[in-house]
Amino acid sequence: MQKVKARTLSGFMELLPRQQQQFERVKSILADTYRRYGFTPLDTPVIESSEVLLAKAGGETEKQIYRFTKGDSDLALRFDLTVPLAKYVALHYNELSFPFRRYQIGKVYRGERAQRGRFREFYQADIDIIGDGRLDIINEAEIPAVIYRTFTGLGLERFRIRVNNRKILNGFYAMLGLTEQSGDIMRTVDKLDKIGPEKVKAILVDDFAVSPANADEILAFIGIRGGNGEVLAALEGYRGRNGTFDQGLDELGTVVKYLGAFGVPEDHFAVDLTIARGLDYYTGTVYETVLLDHPEVGSVCSGGRYDNLAEYYTDKQLPGVGISIGLTRLFYVLQEQGMLNEDLPTAPADVLVLPMTDDLAPAISFATACRDAGVRAQLYTEPKKFKAKMNYADKTGVPFVAFLGEDEVQNGVVSLKDMASGQQEKVALAAAPGWLLERSAARNQGAPIREK
Amino acid sequence: MQKVKARTLSGFMELLPRQQQQFERVKSILADTYRRYGFTPLDTPVIESSEVLLAKAGGETEKQIYRFTKGDSDLALRFDLTVPLAKYVALHYNELSFPFRRYQIGKVYRGERAQRGRFREFYQADIDIIGDGRLDIINEAEIPAVIYRTFTGLGLERFRIRVNNRKILNGFYAMLGLTEQSGDIMRTVDKLDKIGPEKVKAILVDDFAVSPANADEILAFIGIRGGNGEVLAALEGYRGRNGTFDQGLDELGTVVKYLGAFGVPEDHFAVDLTIARGLDYYTGTVYETVLLDHPEVGSVCSGGRYDNLAEYYTDKQLPGVGISIGLTRLFYVLQEQGMLNEDLPTAPADVLVLPMTDDLAPAISFATACRDAGVRAQLYTEPKKFKAKMNYADKTGVPFVAFLGEDEVQNGVVSLKDMASGQQEKVALAAAPGWLLERSAARNQGAPIREK
Numbered sequence: 081m082q083k084v085k086a087r088t089l090s091g092f093m094e095l096l097p098r099q100q101q102q103f104e105r106v107k108s109i110l111a112d113t114y115r116r117y118g119f120t121p122l123d124t125p126v127i128e129s130s131e132v133l134l135a136k137a138g139g140e141t142e143k144q145i146y147r148f149t150k151g152d153s154d155l156a157l158r159f160d161l162t163v164p165l166a167k168y169v170a171l172h173y174n175e176l177s178f179p180f181r182r183y184q185i186g187k188v189y190r191g192e193r194a195q196r197g198r199f200r201e202f203y204q205a206d207i208d209i210i211g212d213g214r215l216d217i218i219n220e221a222e223i224p225a226v227i228y229r230t231f232t233g234l235g236l237e238r239f240r241i242r243v244n245n246r247k248i249l250n251g252f253y254a255m256l257g258l259t260e261q262s263g264d265i266m267r268t269v270d271k272l273d274k275i276g277p278e279k280v281k282a283i284l285v286d287d288f289a290v291s292p293a294n295a296d297e298i299l300a301f302i303g304i305r306g307g308n309g310e311v312l313a314a315l316e317g318y319r320g321r322n323g324t325f326d327q328g329l330d331e332l333g334t335v336v337k338y339l340g341a342f343g344v345p346e347d348h349f350a351v352d353l354t355i356a357r358g359l360d361y362y363t364g365t366v367y368e369t370v371l372l373d374h375p376e377v378g379s380v381c382s383g384g385r386y387d388n389l390a391e392y393y394t395d396k397q398l399p400g401v402g403i404s405i406g407l408t409r410l411f412y413v414l415q416e417q418g419m420l421n422e423d424l425p426t427a428p429a430d431v432l433v434l435p436m437t438d439d440l441a442p443a444i445s446f447a448t449a450c451r452d453a454g455v456r457a458q459l460y461t462e463p464k465k466f467k468a469k470m471n472y473a474d475k476t477g478v479p480f481v482a483f484l485g486e487d488e489v490q491n492g493v494v495s496l497k498d499m500a501s502g503q504q505e506k507v508a509l510a511a512a513p514g515w516l517l518e519r520s521a522a523r524n525q526g527a528p529i530r531e532k
Numbered sequence: 533m534q535k536v537k538a539r540t541l542s543g544f545m546e547l548l549p550r551q552q553q554q555f556e557r558v559k560s561i562l563a564d565t566y567r568r569y570g571f572t573p574l575d576t577p578v579i580e581s582s583e584v585l586l587a588k589a590g591g592e593t594e595k596q597i598y599r600f601t602k603g604d605s606d607l608a609l610r611f612d613l614t615v616p617l618a619k620y621v622a623l624h625y626n627e628l629s630f631p632f633r634r635y636q637i638g639k640v641y642r643g644e645r646a647q648r649g650r651f652r653e654f655y656q657a658d659i660d661i662i663g664d665g666r667l668d669i670i671n672e673a674e675i676p677a678v679i680y681r682t683f684t685g686l687g688l689e690r691f692r693i694r695v696n697n698r699k700i701l702n703g704f705y706a707m708l709g710l711t712e713q714s715g716d717i718m719r720t721v722d723k724l725d726k727i728g729p730e731k732v733k734a735i736l737v738d739d740f741a742v743s744p745a746n747a748d749e750i751l752a753f754i755g756i757r758g759g760n761g762e763v764l765a766a767l768e769g770y771r772g773r774n775g776t777f778d779q780g781l782d783e784l785g786t787v788v789k790y791l792g793a794f795g796v797p798e799d800h801f802a803v804d805l806t807i808a809r810g811l812d813y814y815t816g817t818v819y820e821t822v823l824l825d826h827p828e829v830g831s832v833c834s835g836g837r838y839d840n841l842a843e844y845y846t847d848k849q850l851p852g853v854g855i856s857i858g859l860t861r862l863f864y865v866l867q868e869q870g871m872l873n874e875d876l877p878t879a880p881a882d883v884l885v886l887p888m889t890d891d892l893a894p895a896i897s898f899a900t901a902c903r904d905a906g907v908r909a910q911l912y913t914e915p916k917k918f919k920a921k922m923n924y925a926d927k928t929g930v931p932f933v934a935f936l937g938e939d940e941v942q943n944g945v946v947s948l949k950d951m952a953s954g955q956q957e958k959v960a961l962a963a964a965p966g967w968l969l970e971r972s973a974a975r976n977q978g979a980p981i982r983e984k
Contacts, residue, residue, distance in 0.1 A: 084587040086622035086845040089605070092577040094620070096627055097634070104573050116903045118881035118910025121556050125544040125653050126578065126639060127598075135536040146579075146607075148600030150643050153541070155598075168546070170538035175548055177927040179914065181880055182549070187578060191602050201577050211914070218892060218913040229903070341896035343904070393538040428633055429570035440670060444793035451568045451681070452795070458570025461670040462631065462663070475629040 091192070091200035093408055098426035098477065103411055105424065105528040106234060107185060110205045110405065113230045114183035117222070119207050122182045124164040126189075130154040132167055135392035144190040157189040161206045162389075162402070169210055170393035178212035179219065185407065197416070199408050208402030210389055215399045220365040220385050221335040223403055224349055225342035227369055227381050230405070235421065235527025238372040239380075241344070242352040245332045245365050246384070249356060251325025252301060252318065261288045266356045269302050277303075304353055308336050311351040328364070335365060363387045367403055373531070377413050381405045414529055421530040427478040429458035430520040431496075434469055436485035443484045446494060446509060453513035455520060473499060479523055480516055543644070543652035545860050550878035550929065555863055557876065557980040558686060559637060562657045562857065565682045566635035569674070571659050574634045576616040578641075582606040584619055587844035596642040609641040613658045614841075614854070621662055622845035630664035631671065637859065649868070651860050660854030662841055667851045672817040672837050673787040675855055676801055677794035679821055679833050682857070687873065687979025690824040691832075693796070694804040697784045698814050698836070701805070703777025704753060704770065713740045718808045721754050729755075756805055760788050763803040780816070787817060815839045819855055825983070829865050833857045866981055873982040879930040881910035882972040883948075886921055888937035895936045898946060898961060905965035907972060925951060931975055932968055 088094045095103055111121070130147055133156045146157040158164050161184045169180065185205040192198050207226060209219045224241045231239050253262035268283050277299050284290040284298065304314045315329050332351065339349055357366040364385030371377055383403030390398050414420055431450060435443030440461060450457035458478070460469060473481050483495040494512045497504040498519075507515050540546045547555055563573070582599055585608045598609040610616050613636045621632065637657040644650050659678060661671045676693045683691050705714035720735050729751050736742040736750065756766045767781050784803065791801055809818040816837030823829055835855030842850050866872055883902060887895030892913060902909035910930070912921060925933050935947040946964045949956040950971075959967050 081843060083846065084583055084844055086619045086842070087581065087584060088577060088619070088623065089579060089581055089607070092579065094576055095574075096624060097572045097574070097632075100573055100575060103575070115880075115908050116906070118884075118908055120549045120880035121552055122547075122549070123552060123555070124546055125540060127541060127544065127641070127653060129539065129541055131536055132539060146600070146602055148598070150598055155541070167538045167540070171540065172548060177924055179912075180549075181910065189579070201579060214914075216913045216915065218896075218911065222911065225900070338892065338896055341893040341900060343900040390538070391533060392536055394535065428567075428572035432570075440790065441793040444670075444790055448677070448793065448795040454568070456567050456570055458633065459670065459674065460631075461668045462666075463668065472629055 089200070090194045091198065093199055093202070093412070097428065099415070101426040102415075102420050102424070102528055106411055106414075107203070107205070107407065109233045109528065110230060110407065111183070111185060113226065113233050114205075114207050116229070117181075117207070117226050119181045119183040122165070122168065122184045123186065124158070124161075124168055124184065126157055126187065127155050128158060128164065128167065130156040132393075133158060133163055136163065141190075144192055146189045146191055158186075159190050160188055161186060161204050161404070162208070165206075165208055165210075166390040166398075167393060169398060170390040170396070173394065173396060178210060179215060180210045181207070182210075183207045197409065197412055199412075202406060202408035205405040205407045206402060208389075208400050210398050210400040213397050213399075215385075215401065217331050217334050217364075218338070220331065220401050221338045222342060223365070223367060223383070223401060224335070224339065224344050227367065227403060228342075228344045228348055230381070231369070233527070235529035236371070236531065238531055239348065240370055240372060241349050241381075242355050242368045242370065242379075243332070243335060243349065243365060244352055244355045245328040245335075246356070246362050247324045247328025247364060248315065248332060248353070249328075251322040251328055254324060255318070255321045256294045256297060258290065258294065261290065264288045265290065265298065269298065269354065270356070272302065272354065302354055308339075308346065308349065308351050311353070312336060331364060357382060357384050361386050363399075365401065374413065374417065380410050380413075419529050419531065421526055421528050424526055424528060425477065425479055425520070425523050427476045429456045429476075429478055431455060431457050431480040431482050431516050432473050432476070432478045433457055433459050433482045433484070435459070435461060436483055437489060442489045446482065446484060446512070449509070450513045450516060453517055455513050455516045479520065482512070482516075541652070542646045543650065545651055545654070545864070549880065551867070553878040554867075554872050554876070554980055558863055558866075559655070559657070559859065561685045561980065562682060562859065563635070563637060565678065565685050566657075566659050568681070569633075569659070569678050571633045571635040574617070574620065574636045575638065576610070576613075576620055576636065578609055578639065579607050580610060580616065580619065582608040584845075585610060585615055588615065593642075596644055598641045598643055610638075611642050612640050613638060613656050613856070614660070617658075617660055617662075618842040618850075619845060621850060622842040622848070625846065625848060630662060631667060632662045633659070634662075635659045649861065649864055651864075654858060654860035657857040657859045658854060660841075660852050662850050662852040665849050665851075667837075667853065669783050669786050669816075670790070672783065672853050673790045674794060675817070675819060675835070675853060676787070676791065676796050679819065679855060680794075680796045680800055682833070683821070685979070687981035688823070688983065690983055691800065692822055692824060693801050693833075694807050694820045694822065694831075695784070695787060695801065696804055696807045696818050697780040697787075697816055698808070698818060699776045699780025699816060700767065700784060701780075701808060703774040703780055706776060707770070707773045708746045708749060710742065710746065713742065716740045717742065717750065721750065721806065722808070724754065724806065754805055760791075760798065760801065760803050763805070764788060783816060809834060809836050813838050815851075817853065826865065826869065832862050832865075871981050871983065873978055873980050876978055876980060877929065877931055877972070877975050879928045881908045881928075881930055883907060883909050883932040883934050883968050884925050884928070884930045885909055885911050885934045885936070887911070887913060888935055889941060894941045898934065898936060898964070901961070902965045902968060905969055907965050907968045931972065934964070934968075 227241050281295045284295040355368050362384035366384035368379035369381035385401040387399045389400045433447045447457045447459045481497045492509050493506040733747045736747040807820050814836035818836035820831035821833035837853040839851045841852045885899045899909045899911050933949045944961050945958040
């Protein structure tokens with residue numbers, strides 16, 4: 081028979097079993113944390129009508145979309161989880177209770193140029209809180225807590241949540257009479273770290289007709305640094321000149337005020353006036369999260385407050401706040417950096433049961449008892465040499481092997497070998513599942529990520 | 533702004549939050565059960581190259597496939613999880629340990645005619661055990677145990693696993709010299725329940741040139757009924773006439789022999805000579821699972837033993853055995869039949885925390901303490917009337933509401949209301965998370981499906 085060469089498309093992550101176990105662990109910590117904060121799971125279709133999915137899209141995004149026809153239907157694969165959420169909330173508005181808090185962890189598709197570490201199919205892990213008409217600022221204050229618990233849950237300590245408020249930025253530029261140019265200015269200011277203040281000033285003055293005095297004000301404003309208290313105090317100096325600015329400052333103050341009650345340590349949180357996130361969409365608090373030892377990765381969890389989730393589908397005013405983690409890329413980076421905790425078991429089972437008798441019933445019954453007790457048990461009955469069996473145990477990384485020979489069966493015991501220590505002991509059959517459960521639980525202690 | 537009508541494509545299941553919670557519960561029982569048997573999770577791409585995905589496909593399947601081009605690439609969405617597994621094993625052969633046991637629960641795509649209860653995007657939940665060159669019969673004997681634990685784990689009792697062996701069928705037809713016609717014969721015999729034995733005989737004789745004597749033999753064979761012991765005893769009467777038949781009978785005997793050790797009660801298992809499953813692919817044990825009170829649904833979990841998983845990609849002989857649950861359709865049917873256990877909580881949170889003071893810090897700290905303890909807590913801070921807040925609690929179905937007023941804060945307590953009983957009590961702040969955790973765990977006891 082002629083063969084087709086087996087291959088996986090480039091830009092599509094396909095993990096080996098051990099890596100997949102690590103990925104599953106990371107994914108389930110995200111889901112558990114989101115649930116802890118009262119977010120309900122959603123699972124919308126991967127395929128949507130192009131008309132619905134592209135109601136808003138344009139430019140770069142549209143070019144990347146997987147779009148095709150099937151019969152008479154013009155279809156597209158979702159490129160994020162926000163547009164499907166907007167559709168969902170508009171469509172099911174009457175059946176939902178607001179604020180509506182949902183999480184979704186699902187694959188999205190973007191036909192980007194293939195590149196190392198860039199994926200065309202990747203998981204996003206999103207949470208959003210949607211209000212009906214209005215949404216309390218406390219929801220914005222709660223988001224850093226979700227981010228903090230998510231990342232510490234993964235085992236990360238060296239990260240910082242950077243927060244700003246778009247109203248402060250918009251109000252500030254309005255004070256200077258630069259509302260029109262504010263988009264261009266923010267994009268320029270974003271390059272501060274790369275090109276330095278002189279060049280930023282030159283561009284502002286030469287390209288965007290900002291007066292030298294205003295350019296200096298902008299640089300001074302963006303240069304405000306310090307602890308959260310210091311930054312807020314500096315911002316107070318601008319109060320009273322613009323209503324939007326003052327509102328943004330109040331909101332930022334509220335977010336900072338409740339950090340402690342939300343369990344977020346000060347040093348994991350920084351008010352940072354340089355971050356803006358996409359210019360049109362966000363209208364209040366904006367978030368970025370950086371790994372302190374890997375700033376080159378960029379933000380690993382971003383989002384913000386928006387005013388109109390579903391304006392392309394409904395007249396209802398649906399403000400919201402949300403964040404997204406690019407899970408596939410994050411996992412890729414952590415793996416590349418060697419930060420996955422290799423001490424955690426990645427085997428398909430906690431115990432490999434090796435029958436050593438002709439009648440397999442005792443070994444099967446033992447495996448059944450293990451499973452009843454919640455132990456992940458694998459029976460190995462292939463007629464191989466003993467060495468091949470132990471080699472299999474080694475290669476799969478199973479932590480324990482159970483031997484059941486005539487001797488064991490007659491004495492109602494099982495020989496259990498700890499593959500890490502090499503130690504072997506005989507345990508009463510009835511006690512063995514508990515023995516394994518306890519030790520497996522101990523082996524599974526610890527977070528999936530380990531900082532060096 | 534002109535609006536696009538929000539809609540979800542027909543044939544795509546999109547659940548409301550409460551249903552989604554039920555679906556997630558069902559899905560996680562499947563995953564947990566599969567893991568219990570030592571299957572490792574896999575997550576292959578939804579998109580594959582058409583050349584790879586369609587190496588084997590043809591006819592009806594090919595017509596249903598979502599196939600499209602992106603740039604120069606001819607792509608297709610997976611239509612099952614078996615072809616991607618075959619590709620995976622062929623591609624990563626050198627990095628896998630055999631027997632390789634994997635489970636995958638993922639969405640697959642088939643552009644079928646839209647019809648009530650038929651889905652174009654649906655979850656399959658598969659397990660497979662792949663051998664390298666050979667695979668022990670015990671793996672086939674283990675599959676009914678996985679099916680049994682999966683369905684009882686879901687809360688079902690009224691189901692039966694029907695098992696046959698293709699070698700018995702092939703051997704039997706070989707005995708009669710009817711190997712050529714065996715496909716046609718099996719398809720005809722399949723209609724026995726619908727059209728009766730006379731019509732079956734007429735078709736066999738008239739259309740497929742089976743002698744009347746052989747037609748009678750076939751009807752007698754297919755008519756073998758009784759307990760597993762009785763059927764096996766009747767089959768022993770045919771022993772010695774065909775090697776393949778004898779081998780199949782030995783295999784079936786082994787599968788039946790170890791049922792008890794695998795924890796499968798006799799009455800949930802039936803040797804049934806009428807089932808065959810797809811004619812070309814399966815070569816040994818075949819499985820179907822029927823809901824006794826809903827035979828109209830057909831098999832809800834099917835599969836079998838095959839000899840060559842990846843023959844389109846590799847010369848390696850990779851025999852295997854696997855089963856698949858059509859999860860989306862199963863969930864749809866259970867829901868339609870009103871079999872979902874409505875007593876289990878479907879709210880996004882275990883407790884809704886309602887602050888009644890201006891300073892929100894005490895309520896936020898309490899929510900944080902709940903989350904630290906593993907309680908799913910939602911803060912509700914929208915400035916609404918008390919009645920609206922309780923209405924929200926009612927609508928989301930949250931089991932407990934926590935009130936924190938001046939009084940409670942001063943006394944270091946929180947008022948906890950059980951929404952089901954209407955009872956309210958004051959609990960010390962430090963004890964409240966434990967109080968909630970215990971009661972939430974109790975509410976979550978029970979299986980997601982309930983038979984009437």
